[in-house]
Amino acid sequence: MVTAPLTLLARIVDPPLRLWQRWTGLNGMAAFFLLPNMAIFGVFVLIPLALNFVYSTTAGTNILLRDRSYVGAEQYARLLDCANYLEPLTCREDQFWTAASNTLVFVIFQVSLMIAVSLITALILNREIRGRSFFRAVFFFPVLLSPVVVGLIWKWILQRQGLLNLMMVNLGLEPEVWLNDRFYSFVATIGVSTWAHMGFYTLILLAGLQAIPKDLYEAAEMDATPPTRVFRRITLPLLGPNLAVVLVLALIRGVQIFDEVFVLTGGGPGTSTLYLTQYIYEVGFASLLRNPGLAAAASIVMGAVLVVLTLAQLSLSRRSERAGER
Amino acid sequence: MKLLHTSLAALALAGFAGAALAQDPTEIRIQWYSDGIEGEVMQDLLDRFEEENPDIDVVLDNVAYQVIQEQLPIQLASGRGPDIARVTNLKEQAQHWLDLRPYLSDEQVAYWEENFGNRFDWMREDGSDAIPGFLTQLTMVGGFANATLFEQAGVEMPGDGATWDEWVEAAAQVMESQGTAAAFAIDRSGHRISGPNASFGANYIAEDGSPAPIDDGTMEFVTKLVNWTNEGLQLPDVWVSAAGTTYRSGADDFINAQIPLLYSGSWQVANLSTTIGDAFDWVAIGSPCGPAGCSGLAGGAALVAIEYTEHPEEVARVMDWLASEKIVREFSERTLFLPAHAGIVEEGGLEFQSDDPNVPPALDRFVQASGETLPLADQLPAWRWANAYYGALVTRISQAMAGEITLDQARELMDQDIADVVANANQ
Structure with a gap:
């Protein structure tokens, strides 16, 4: 009889692992198996995070830490130096606060729109409609595109001599320079980012919808419960955990928005679509006014806000889960 | 027996010679961006350089201008990077440019100073007398x-x-x-x-x-x-x-x-x-x-030697060849760039290679x-x-x-x- 390779491998590694477990205990064993993942996480996340923090306490234009001078919390003080936080121009780093307020407004509208559109799409795709698989693929397709490609496609549609204006002219309408208008540009960044990512969230919600037991809907149908009540009393509560995941992910992604907007509007017109990540990129890497320490401080502040938002969101969703269980 | 010894010695010599000939040429990498056709022209010139200098293999890495502006500075700050680069941010990064002076003969130094010297200050630190490179074009x-x-x-x-x-x-x-x-x-x-x-x-x-x-x-x-x-x-x-x-x-x-x-x-x-x-x-x-x-x-774009190269002598040979009057003249004529070579400017008579009647008056x-x-x-x-x-x-x-x-x-x-x-x- 030929021994399967896996069995053979198990026989080989089993004795030393048992020995190791006896020596370290069960917790030590768990730590041993977690080690590779933790090492990767440490190298690619924790160490850069720590380095970023160290950078934020330094100043100068040099990139190597050994060539930079320690300035403590000076970069943070500069970022937070503001006469009136609601008036970015009264702040020392006015562009940071402009980017922060733009990001806040963007996240509020984009995340709301994203959840609404993804939920509606998931509800539709969960029904027995003709060509359901095709539509699922269609809605997911933009997720597969590179953000730069997404930005370029929509730029070609929205620019002065773009597809949209061509269609408008053909319909006898006045063309509009969409990307030169503050309002339209802002709306475009919300619409384009929603279009690009909604497929992913739709998929999560669709999985949640399909996990809801069918007998609940059958019971509701037998009781002649109106569809809106079914949605409010069955679908929404049972979809709660998935909605919480979508909310947290969309929120994080919304705050981190960069690639497609950078290609589409470049942060303009003026600074109307300048979001935090572009500000950090500009200050850290691209700008003729480069200041890596300030960029690092801004990214730490942004990271802290994200952590707070995520924790608040998780705590809310846990509370709603517990309420649901009761 | 003597014949055997002679044959063995000849074989050994042939082996050493073969090994020397088979030794890999030194690789020099140039990080280059293009606004137009200058990348193709440079590649053509470098092919010719390699024919004349089989011991040096020059690799032209064509990159986007943004790479030169955003990624090269980070490479340089960490003490890495190509051997030679075409850059426009000349002064701010001057500490990363290699001084070619020690690798050039007195005659070559005189040539460089005479023809490119009036713009060395654009690409070297204040007070320095380094020869970091030359402008490939004056803009x-x-x-x-x-x-x-x-x-x-x-x-x-x-x-x-x-x-x-x-x-x-x-x-x-x-x-x-x-x-x-x-x-x-x-x-x-x-x-x-x-x-x-x-x-x-x-x-x-x-x-x-x-x-x-x-x-x-x-x-x-x-x-x-x-x-x-x-x-x-x-x-x-x-x-x-x-x-x-x-x-x-x-x-x-x-x-x-x-x-x-x-x-x-x-x-x-x-x-x-x-x-x-x-x-x-x-x-x-x-x-x-x-x-x-x-x-x-x-303004201008310059070809500069990078301080962190492991082959400064070979880099100097490539740079000196590219900076020679004949090559600069050909590069300018084919790319339609204004030369920054004092001798060529003084002599004039550049024959820009374009059939477009708009080009000569524009230049x-x-x-x-x-x-x-x-x-x-x-x-x-x-x-x-x-x-x-x-x-x-x-x-x-x-x-x-x-x-x-x-x-x-x-x-x-x-x-x-x-x-x-x-x-x-x-x-």
């Missing part, structure tokens, strides 16, 4: 006009010595007549508007070499530019629709005949010639005038414009804080154009931005 900021559109509109092009107001007014007439999107566009770059600022009497440099506060000369041209944009005369797509210091060129809109006037620079000549073809006639117009003069701004006009620059424009390429000024100008003017801040606020913020850069750099 001159200046304008282009769509002669066909002017002709169709029946508008006469203002001649040499015409002011900015006169040019914009004429272009506005063409815009109205021909229904173009705007009258003109200036590239979104602080560098590009610094020549015009100088023409309006601007001074960026204080007596001690530090940045001077934004003055009335700068504000006079900036105010005009903002007003022209708000009136729809300058194409807003170039300046308004971006934040920060993002570079945007108006060349595509000129090529598509969306604007009759473009203010960019001599490096666009090959691009315009290739992409416009015979679609319309265009002319170079130099720089329109302000009260103080008709200044553009000189002549840029050569003429290079003699019209004002003192500030001549100082800026070698001035340490030029980029700080350019960055502040482009960031804040765009905001003023978008109506986010007033011109007074823009002036205040530009001073603050520049002061911040100086303070950070001095830490």
Whole structure:
């Protein structure tokens, strides 16, 4: 009889692992198996995070830490130096606060729109409609595109001599320079980012919808419960955990928005679509006014806000889960 | 026995010789970006170099300009990078350039100093006598006009010595007549508007070499530019629709005949010639005038040796070959770039390889414009804080154009931005 390779491998590694477990205990064993993942996480996340923090306490234009001078919390003080936080121009780093307020407004509208559109799409795709698989693929397709490609496609549609204006002219309408208008540009960044990512969230919600037991809907149908009540009393509560995941992910992604907007509007017109990540990129890497320490401080502040938002969101969703269980 | 010994010795010798011949050539990597066809021309020249120097293998890494601007500085800061690079940010990164002087003979040093020496200060630290590289092209900021559109509109092009107001007014007439999107566009770059600022009497440099506060000369041209944009005369797509210091060129809109006037620079000549073809006639117009003069701004891209190369001697051989008069002449003639080689400029007689009748007069006009620059424009390429000024100008003017801040606020913020850069750099 030929021994399967896996069995053979198990026989080989089993004795030393048992020995190791006896020596370290069960917790030590768990730590041993977690080690590779933790090492990767440490190298690619924790160490850069720590380095970023160290950078934020330094100043100068040099990139190597050994060539930079320690300035403590000076970069943070500069970022937070503001006469009136609601008036970015009264702040020392006015562009940071402009980017922060733009990001806040963007996240509020984009995340709301994203959840609404993804939920509606998931509800539709969960029904027995003709060509359901095709539509699922269609809605997911933009997720597969590179953000730069997404930005370029929509730029070609929205620019002065773009597809949209061509269609408008053909319909006898006045063309509009969409990307030169503050309002339209802002709306475009919300619409384009929603279009690009909604497929992913739709998929999560669709999985949640399909996990809801069918007998609940059958019971509701037998009781002649109106569809809106079914949605409010069955679908929404049972979809709660998935909605919480979508909310947290969309929120994080919304705050981190960069690639497609950078290609589409470049942060303009003026600074109307300048979001935090572009500000950090500009200050850290691209700008003729480069200041890596300030960029690092801004990214730490942004990271802290994200952590707070995520924790608040998780705590809310846990509370709603517990309420649901009761 | 003697025969056997002789045969063995011959075999051993042949083996050593073979091993020496088979030894891999030294690899030299050049990081290169292209505006037009210069990458192909350089590759062709390097193939020839390799034929003449089989012990050196030169690899030309063609990258986007953004890589040179954003990734190369990080490589250099970490003590890595290519052996040679083509860069435009010459002064700020001067500490990373290799001094070729120790690797050149006295005769070669004399040649370099005689022909490129007048611009070494653009690419070396203040007070240094290093020979870091040479300009592959001298650029001159200046304008282009769509002669066909002017002709169709029946508008006469203002001649040499015409002011900015006169040019914009004429272009506005063409815009109205021909229904173009705007009258003109200036590239979104602080560098590009610094020549015009100088023409309006601007001074960026204080007596001690530090940045001077934004003055009335700068504000006079900036105010005009903002007003022209708000009136729809300058194409807003170039300046308004971006934040920060993002570079945007108006060349595509000129090529598509969306604007009759473009203010960019001599490096666009090959691009315009290739992409416009015979679609319309265009002319170079130099720089329109302000009260103080008709200044553009000189600049250039340089090929520099990198300090961290492991093969400085081979790098010096490649650089010296590429800097030779014959090669510089051929490179300029084929790429339609203005040479920065003093001997070639003095001798003249460049035969630019283009069938396009628009090209020779355009290049002549840029050569003429290079003699019209004002003192500030001549100082800026070698001035340490030029980029700080350019960055502040482009960031804040765009905001003023978008109506986010007033011109007074823009002036205040530009001073603050520049002061911040100086303070950070001095830490």
